[in-house]
Each structure stands twice: as C-alpha cells, then as structure tokens.
Amino acid sequence: MNTPCLSTILQDPKLPPHLRTVAQKVNDGERITPAEGLMLYEEGPLGYLGALANHVRERMHGDRTYFNRNFHVEPTNVCLYTCTFCSYSRRIKKREDGWEYSLEDIMDIVRKYDDQPVTEVHIVGGVLPQYDVPFYAELFRQIKAHRPDLHVKALTPVEYHYIFKKAKISYEEGMALMKEAGLESMPGGGAEIFAPEIRDQIAGGKCTGEQWLRIHEIWHELGMRSNATMLYGHIEEYRHRVDHLEQLRQLQDKTGGFQTYIPLKFRNENNEMSHLPESTTVEDLRNYAIGRIYLDNFDHVKAYWPMIGRTTAQLSLAFGVDDLDGTIDDTTRIYSMAGAEEKHPAMSTEDLVKMIRAVGRKPIERDTLYGIVEDYTDAEFSDDKLYRGYTALPVV
Ligand code: V47
Ligand code: SF4
Numbered sequence: 001m002n003t004p005c006l007s008t009i010l011q012d013p014k015l016p017p018h019l020r021t022v023a024q025k026v027n028d029g030e031r032i033t034p035a036e037g038l039m040l041y042e043e044g045p046l047g048y049l050g051a052l053a054n055h056v057r058e059r060m061h062g063d064r065t066y067f068n069r070n071f072h073v074e075p076t077n078v079c080l081y082t083c084t085f086c087s088y089s090r091r092i093k094k095r096e097d098g099w100e101y102s103l104e105d106i107m108d109i110v111r112k113y114d115d116q117p118v119t120e121v122h123i124v125g126g127v128l129p130q131y132d133v134p135f136y137a138e139l140f141r142q143i144k145a146h147r148p149d150l151h152v153k154a155l156t157p158v159e160y161h162y163i164f165k166k167a168k169i170s171y172e173e174g175m176a177l178m179k180e181a182g183l184e185s186m187p188g189g190g191a192e193i194f195a196p197e198i199r200d201q202i203a204g205g206k207c208t209g210e211q212w213l214r215i216h217e218i219w220h221e222l223g224m225r226s227n228a229t230m231l232y233g234h235i236e237e238y239r240h241r242v243d244h245l246e247q248l249r250q251l252q253d254k255t256g257g258f259q260t261y262i263p264l265k266f267r268n269e270n271n272e273m274s275h276l277p278e279s280t281t282v283e284d285l286r287n288y289a290i291g292r293i294y295l296d297n298f299d300h301v302k303a304y305w306p307m308i309g310r311t312t313a314q315l316s317l318a319f320g321v322d323d324l325d326g327t328i329d330d331t332t333r334i335y336s337m338a339g340a341e342e343k344h345p346a347m348s349t350e351d352l353v354k355m356i357r358a359v360g361r362k363p364i365e366r367d368t369l370y371g372i373v374e375d376y377t378d379a380e381f382s383d384d385k386l387y388r389g390y391t392a393l394p395v396v
Contacts, residue, residue, distance in 0.1 A: 053289035053320030079126030140182035188227030220257025233279035292320025
C-alpha cells in the first residue's frame with residue numbers, strides 16, 4: 001500500500017523535531033510515552049501516522065492480514081444498564097420488542113452452523129437477571145459437548161461482574177468456574193473509555209474501568225487470552241484515549257494475555273447520544289494508527305468492518321490494522337442498530353479475501369488464537385477478475 005515509508009519521513013528536512021523524535025523511536029522499536037501519544041493525537045498528520053503505524057504493522061506481520069470465521073450469538077438484545085451510546089438500553093422499557101433466548105433457543109442457533117466451517121462462536125448481548133452463572137456455565141458446557149472444536153469466546157467483564165456479584169462469588173472463583181465450564185477466551189467489549197469522568201456519563205452503573213481490567217488480569221492469570229476495545233469518537237477527549245491505551249499497555253506488560261486491540265467507532269443512530277456527530281474517516285484512520293504505535297506489546301490491531309464500511313476497512317490495513325472481523329452473517333448486531341455502515345453485512349470468505357488482496361495484502365484465515373487455518377494469498381476463484389495486488393476495479 002502506498003503510505004510513505006518511514007525512512008522517507010525521517011529524511012524530510014522539514015519534519016518538526018517533536019515528530020522526528022517519535023518517528024525515530026518507532027524506527028528503533030522504542031516505546032513512546034503518554035505525552036508523545038497525546039502529541040500524536042493533537043498534531044500527527046495522517047500520512048505521517050500511517051507511515052509509522054504501517055512500519056510497525058509490517059515489521060510484525062509483513063502483508064499478512066488475518067480473519068477468522070465465526071458467528072455471533074446474542075442471548076438477548078435487552079439490557080438493564082443504561083449506556084447512553086447503546087441502543088439496547090432503550091428497549092428495557094418496551095421489553096416485548098426485543099428477544100430473550102432460552103438455552104434451547106441458543107443451542108438451536110449453534111446447531112444451525114453444524115455444517116459450516118466456523119471455528120468460533122462469539123457470545124455477547126445485554127445484561128438481564130435470568131442470564132446468571134448457572135445459565136452461562138450450562139450454555140458453555142452444552143456448546144462444548146455438542147461441538148468440541150468450536151472455540152467459545154464469550155461475555156465481557158460487564159456480564160461477569162454482574163453475575164458474580166449476584167452469585168456472591170469472587171472474580172477469581174467465577175472466572176475459574178467459567179473456564180472449567182468451557183469458556184476459552186473473552187472478547188474485548190465493555191471497555192468503552194476507562195476514565196471515570198467519561199465512563200460515569202456514558203456507561204454509569206456497569207463495571208468500572210478498574211474492574212474491567214482486573215477481570216481480564218485474572219483471566220490472563222489462568223493462562224487464557226482476551227481482546228480489548230476502546231469506544232471512541234463521542235464525548236471523550238484525546239487525553240482520555242491516551243489514558244485508556246496506557247492502562248491497556250500496562251496490564252499487557254504484566255500479563256501478556258491480550259491478543260488484539262479493536263478500536264470501535266461510536267455510531268450515533270438509535271441511542272441517547274444521537275445528537276453527537278460521528279468521527280470522520282481521517283480521524284478513524286489516525287486513531288487506528290496511534291493505537292498501533294502506542295500498543296507496542298499487542299500483537300494485533302483489528303478493524304470491525306461492518307461498523308466502518310468496506311472501504312475504510314481496506315484503508316485501515318495501511319494504518320496499522322492487520323486483522324479484519326466480520327465474515328458470515330453479521331446481521332443482528334448492536335451495531336446495525338447504532339448505524340453501522342453495512343446494514344446487511346454478510347460477506348463470504350471469498351469476498352473478504354478479495355477485499356484484502358485488492359489492497360495488496362495477504363489474506364490468512366486464522367483460528368481464535370491466531371493459529372493459521374489457510375493461506376488465501378494465491379487462492380483461485382472462478383470469477384477472479386482481480387489483479388493480485390492493487391486494482392482499479394471496484395471490490396465486491
Ligand atoms: O462494548 C455499543 C460497542 C461493544 C455502540 O473481541 C458501540 O473480537 C459503536 O466489543 N457505536 C461490543 N460501538 C462489541 C465488541 C467486539 C466487536 C467485535 C469483535 C470483538 C472481539 C469485540 O460494542 C460494546 C460497545 O463498546 N458499542 N454501542 C455504538 N453506538
Ligand atoms: Fe447493556 Fe452493554 Fe448496551 Fe451498556 S453497552 S446498555 S451494558 S448491552
């Protein structure tokens with residue numbers, strides 16, 4: 001991809017000294033400070049940030065771009081919390097408009113994928129009292145008994161904090177119990193923005209940033225892996241984003257248990273913050289890039305393409321992103337209600353592979369823990385009009 005390369009940036013005699021210092025650090029594989037992170041948010045030009053982030057991305061992964069085949073299950077789309085950015089919270093007043101699946105309903109959904117080559121089920125939804133420790137433990141057990149090879153990635157500290165409190169058990173006991181029941185990794189949701197001055201306004205009542213981090217820490221101490229997100233582009237300021245990244249980096253130094261960082265762009269439809277404008281594409285790309293530069297101890301940065309659209313997802317691959325999420329059937333999601341770019345974001349593996357190849361990257365199907373399932377770099381498709389590299393053709 002044609003972001004300027006880092007050596008070109010460093011050779012520019014007009015590069016301001018503070019930008020040069022950071023570029024040199026990135027070139028030398030050194031860590032940047034929180035003050036430098038803030039400076040990048042405030043002053044880093046798009047092309048410059050892209051060059052730095054792409055350098056890190058290619059140093060770690062070359063052109064490899066990962067995706068996995070999973071399906072999502074949302075036990076309910078009603079929630080007792082009142083996060084202002086979330087369309088679920090509005091439903092609690094008209095609960096009958098939503099769904100509340102039973103264990104059998106969820107197992108029916110899981111069974112629908114029996115013939116499909118999916119490697120992971122991602123389970124996350126609203127918080128309601130009937131979804132408690134016994135419910136989820138039984139669900140994980142039944143999924144693993146039915147299909148042992150399916151990786152169970154489920155729930156976030158938001159749910160775990162709630163259900164463990166209700167069951168009067170510690171986080172340590174609770175996470176050990178979930179592991180024993182079949183939980184294999186934790187998705188990155190519920191992180192939002194850790195700083196209490198923002199979190200209390202947008203996600204008051206649910207687990208704090210500290211509790212979110214503690215539950216991940218305990219999970220990592222059990223030898224398990226998880227992801228981390230940041231919900232950006234609403235009422236937070238750049239310093240809150242830097243604080244969020246810093247806290248993730250510190251925990252990762254301690255445990256090494258995070259696999260992937262996923263920035264989530266705030267979408268403003270059907271929620272209590274619809275009056276706020278959304279971030280621009282330039283800002284989205286800058287944010288991916290700064291995440292990649294800052295989180296030097298995270299292996300992967302992922303873009304969730306149904307939320308940002310296919311074109312921005314392709315662009316993000318030149319701004320630090322090495323992983324794309326969203327293959328089959330992503331229709332019923334928190335995001336489609338919040339104004340996702342793709343209203344019916346079903347994309348076949350073939351489509352995704354073409355989308356990645358069209359910007360000169362190598363599509364690699366992975367499993368949840370980044371084991372390679374298949375390298376699609378040279379896969380042939382019957383209607384494959386696309387040049388293996390750059391293309392002027394519209395993509396899928
Ligand atoms: O925590 C809710 C976000 C998250 C909105 O780990 C919104 O592989 C934008 O974490 N605009 C859940 N975002 C989704 C999530 C996730 C997604 C894909 C992959 C993985 C992974 C994790 O969705 C919530 C919240 O931050 N969200 N409402 C909204 N209006
Ligand atoms: Fe509930 Fe999660 Fe939505 Fe908050 S973001 S209202 S906790 S579903």
